[in-house]
Amino acid sequence: MAHGFKEHATWSPYENNGGTCVAIAGSDYCIVAADTRLSLGYSILTRGHSKLFKLSDTAVMASSGFQADVRTLQKNLEARQKGYYHQHGKPMSCPAMAQLLSNTLYYKRFFPYYSFNVLGGLDTEGKGCVYTYDAVGSYERTGYSTQGSGAELIMPILDNQLKSASPLLYPPRETATPLTEQEALEIVKDTFASATERQIYTGDGLEIVVINKDGIHKEYLDLKKD
Amino acid sequence: MFRNQYDTDVTTWSPAGRLHQVEYAMEGVKQGSAAVGLKCKTHVVLASVNKASSELSSYQKKLFKIDENIGVAMAGIIADGRVLCKFMRSECIYHQFVFEAPLPVSRLVVQVADKAQVCTQRSWKRPYGVGLLVAGLDEAGPHLYYNCPSGNYYEYYAFAIGSRSQAAKTYLERRFETFKDCSRDELIRHALLAVKESLQDEELKSTNCGIAVVGADEDFHILDGETLQSFIDTLEDNKAEAKEAAPEDPASTSGGGEAGPSAGAAEEPPAEATPMDM
DSSP states (O other), rough: OOSSSOOOOOSOOOOOOOEEEEEOOOOOEEEEEEEEEEETTEEEEOOOOOEEEEEETTTTEEEEEEEEHHHHHHHHHHHHHHHHHHHHHHHHOOOHHHHHHHHHHEEEETTTOOOEEEEEEEEESSSSEEEEEOTOOOEEEEEEEEEEHHHHHHHHHHHHHSSSOTTTOSSSOOOSSSSSSHHHHHHHHHHHHHHHHHHHSSOOOOEEEEEEEEEEEEEEEEEEOO | OOTTTTOOOOOOOOTTTTOOOHHHHHHHHSOOOOEEEOOOOOOOEEEHHHHHHHHTTOOOOEEEEEEETTEEEEEEOHHHHHHHHHHHHHHHHHHHHHHHOOOOOHHHHHHHHHHHHTTSSOOOOOOOOEEEEEEETTTTTEEEEOOOSSSSSSOOSSEEESTEEEEHHHHHHHHHHHHHOOOOHHHHHHHHHHHHHHHTOOOTTTTTTEEEEEEEEEEEEEEOHHHHHHHHHHHHHHHHHHHHHHHTTTTTTOOOOOGGGGHHHSSOOOOOOOOOOO
16 A cells, blocks of 8 residues: 555644633742633633642742643642652742752653643742743743743733843843832733733633732732633 | 469460469569559640669650550560551651551451460560550541550550559549540640649649640650650649639639649539540
């Protein structure tokens, strides 16, 4: 039999449930935000699903991609966090959690978590930090990042509006935004509203979490539902 | 208990049907410094006597958090207890991961008890030499359990283990029926007074005792030194007030009466023996 193509599996273990995540680090705060829409193909599974996950008082993770893998990854990290706390008598710092997330992702290098993550929080000095990942654990500390369906639409806006050095420069320099919390929040809200207009997988609602020395403050606002 | 020819192995029965090695392990618990537990409708409190082996050293930690809703106090070989704590913590984490719900206390103590029982039926093992007071809250309410080296476990309204625990037990036996209606702070005061009985002549200070609390709206945590000292100070105040009030009118309620041991027994009307239906 002649054939010029490889036969492909009809079944895939993965699905993409869509959604967009954003994280922005400031001098003494960090904003982590994600929309609340869960999709499958052209359908909406739910309008009210949270993609944010609090790992500790100083670290919040936002993930988009395959919901089942995202949830399992969250549970995994939560269990490891508890174990760490019992062993060391203190909660994991955000940089420690960042490394753990990377290792956890790479552990499944040959059957990856279909999860696109941004981790935001405060580092050991109380400064904002954002870590951005690919599905197999390659990560980088940066001043801001986006992942998920609307990432390509939002990232250029953040590059333009956050008044920080470009993360693409080499040698790398401090890219946390010099803007205030309120200014950064406005940019987050605007970018999500814009992404919602042009993107079908982003919309319904926006969950924002602000981490600073006073703790974690949550906010929710509606996005367009079409 | 005296030595006999049936007490070398844990797997040897005595003609009287006893396992002496297990009983010796329980003796070990009695040698450790005291630990006390008591519960009310909403909270469970654990208290420990923190005895340093010498002036140069620190005391051994005896209060451990197992999960947000569960903690233990131990008496006996603390090293054995620490290892059991690790086991309990990992069981709680596993259960939370698999069922996305906290492990009920009653299940946890059974798992610990089963683990302890194994050591009473293997010739190459020895029983755990530690008694655990497990305090926790689950959907069924507040719980206080005692895990024995024998592999038995018991649920209690209030209990004390370790050396000079009988004094604390006597204090608790007299008052346990009033505990269920106590407030959180009153319960802590009772715990401190029970521990005081075990300390006998020594003065109660935040450096020689420890208190941990767990409640429906309060994760298990160990009180820090300052908070603990302020509770101890209020015991002193109540005692002083009780002394002043007594010569004037022995029957009057002097501020927070339950705390003063002399005033307490006289004031409380005899409580009805209702089943502890929490």
